[in-house]
Amino acid sequence: MGSVNARSSKVVILGGGPGGYEAALVAAQLGADVTIVERDGIGGAAVLTDCVPSKALISTADYMSDFETAHGLGVNLEDSEGDEVSDAVADLFEVNRRVRALAAAQSADISTRLAEVGVRHVAGTASLTSPTSVRVEGADGAEGAEDLAADVVLVATGATPRVMDTARPDGERILTWQQIYDLETLPERLVVVGSGVTGAELAQAYLGLGSQVVLVSSRERVLPGEDPDAATVIEDVFRRRGMEVLSRSRMAAVERTDASVRVTLEDGRVVEGSHALLAVGSTPLTRGIGLEEVGVELSPSGHVVVDKVSRTSVRGVYAAGDCTGVLPLASVAAAQGRTAMAHALGDAVAPLPLHYVSANIFTDPEIATVGVSHADVESGRVRADVITLPLARNPRAKMLGITDGFVKLFAHRGSGLVLGGVVVAPRASELIFPVTLAVQHRLNVDQVASTFTVYPSLSGSIAEAARRLHVTY
C-alpha cells in the first residue's frame, strides 16, 4: 500500500489462527487499530483442533513407545508383585482431557497477548461487503450484525477437513481429525483413510496408544510427496510395529453399522473397523464470505490467489495461511500474516522465503526437511551432491537404542553450498535447525563440518555428512 499511515489505519482480520493472530501482533506493534473476527476461538484450527492437539496426543503416544525401548536398554518393568508388565495402558479419557485443556490454555495465552497489545476480538462469522467493510454475523445465533470499516483487510480463514458424499463423518465412529478429541475410550480397530501427513501422524499415534490400526493408503507408499527414503523408513516402522498398511487402496465409501464401520475400497474390498478416521485432505474456507463478489480472485481449488507479499487481486485486501494454499503450515501462515501487515502498513518487507521453510512430520521417528528435495535433484532442477548417513552407526544413537533413521544432506555441486537436508530421527524437529541455519545463511559443507559438535551426539552425524561432501579441487 506504500502511502498508508499505520497509526491511523484500521485493520480487520478474518480468522484468528496463526495467519490472523501473528498479523494482528505485527499490525498492533506498528500502531494500527486492529480487530480480529473469529468465530470458534483465538488460535484457530491450528491451536484448537489441528496442530496443537495432534502434537499433544502424539506426545503421549511417544511416551508409551519409550516403554518398548526400555526393554532393549535392559529395563524390566514390574508390577508390585514383581510380575513383568509388558504394556503401558493409555486412558484415552484422561489423554483427551489433557489435550483439550492444553489447547484451551494455549488459546487463552494468545488471547491475553492480543488483549495486552490492544487488539480487539469480535466473536462471530465475518464476510466482506466491500474491500473496505466487513460484516460480522453474531456468534451463537445472536441477532443483528456489526459492520466494521477497514483500511486493510486480511483474510486468514484457514481450511476445513474435506468431506466426501460417500463418507460422511458422524462424530462418533466416522471421524474427521477435528472430532477425535471427544473420544472417551480407545478405538479397538481404527481404519485411517489417507496416508498424507495427517493420516500418517494420527495412525501411528493411535497405534502407539494401543489401538489396532489399518492405514488405507491410495499410493504406492505412505507420505507421497515426502522424501522417498524417509517415507520408506516410516512405512517399515509402521508395519514392524503391527500396523496394517493397505497400499494402492483408495476408499470409495465409509458407512456405519450398529457398532462398527465398513470401509469399502474402490476395488470392492471391504475393511471393517470399530472406527474410521478420515484424513483425505482439506478444503479452503473461502466460499460464501463475499470474496469473489468484491473481486478477490480464487484459484480453481478455491484458494485465494496471493503474491509473495500476501496481496490478493484487490487493493487493500491481503490473505494468509491455509486459505491461500501456499504451504499449509502454521509457521508459513504466521510468516504470510506478518509479511502482509508489514507491506500494508509500510514497514520493511521481504518476500516470503519459501525455499528454506523447515517442516516436520511428527511420526516416530520424526521426519524433518528443509530446502531442496530428492525430487528437485532427481528431476535435474538442482545440481547437487547427496549423502545419506544411517543413524544406526552414530554412537549416541547406539546408546539411545535408535536403529531407524538417517541424516541426508544436499550440497551444490561445485561450490559445496548446503542446499537442503532431511533428518529422520527422534526429535528430528530439533535436529533440523543447524541444517536450516546452513541453508538460510548460505554456509558450505566445510563450514558445517568444521563446526564443533558434542561427542557423542546425533548432531555429530550432520557434521559428518557435511565432511563426506567436502569438495576437493
Ligand SMILES: Cc1cc2nc3c(=O)[nH]c(=O)nc-3n(C[C@H](O)[C@H](O)[C@H](O)COP(=O)(O)OP(=O)(O)OC[C@H]3O[C@@H](n4cnc5c(N)ncnc54)[C@H](O)[C@@H]3O)c2cc1C
Ligand atoms: C492434523 C493437523 C496437524 C497439523 N500439524 C501441524 C504442525 O505440527 N506444524 C505446522 O506448522 N502445521 C501443522 N498443521 C497445519 C496448520 O494447522 C495450518 O497450516 C494452520 O492452522 C494454518 O493457519 P491459518 O491461520 O491459515 O488457519 P486456521 O488455523 O485454520 O485458523 C483459521 C480460523 O479462521 C476461522 N474462520 C474461518 N472462517 C471465518 C469467518 N468467515 N469468520 C470468522 N472466523 C472464521 C476458523 O474458525 C479458524 O479458527 C497441521 C494441520 C493438521 C490438519
Ligand SMILES: NC(=O)c1ccc[n+]([C@@H]2O[C@H](COP(=O)([O-])OP(=O)(O)OC[C@H]3O[C@@H](n4cnc5c(N)ncnc54)[C@H](O)[C@@H]3O)[C@@H](O)[C@H]2O)c1
Ligand atoms: N506436522 C505437520 O506440520 C503437519 C501435520 C498435518 C498436516 N500438515 C499440513 O497439512 C497438509 C495437508 O496434509 P493432509 O495429510 O491433511 O492432506 P493431504 O492432502 O496431504 O493428504 C491426503 C491424502 O489422502 C489421500 N486420499 C484422498 N482421497 C482418498 C481416498 N478416497 N482413499 C484413500 N486415500 C485418499 C490423498 O492421496 C493424500 O495422500 C500437509 O501438506 C501439511 O503441510 C502439517
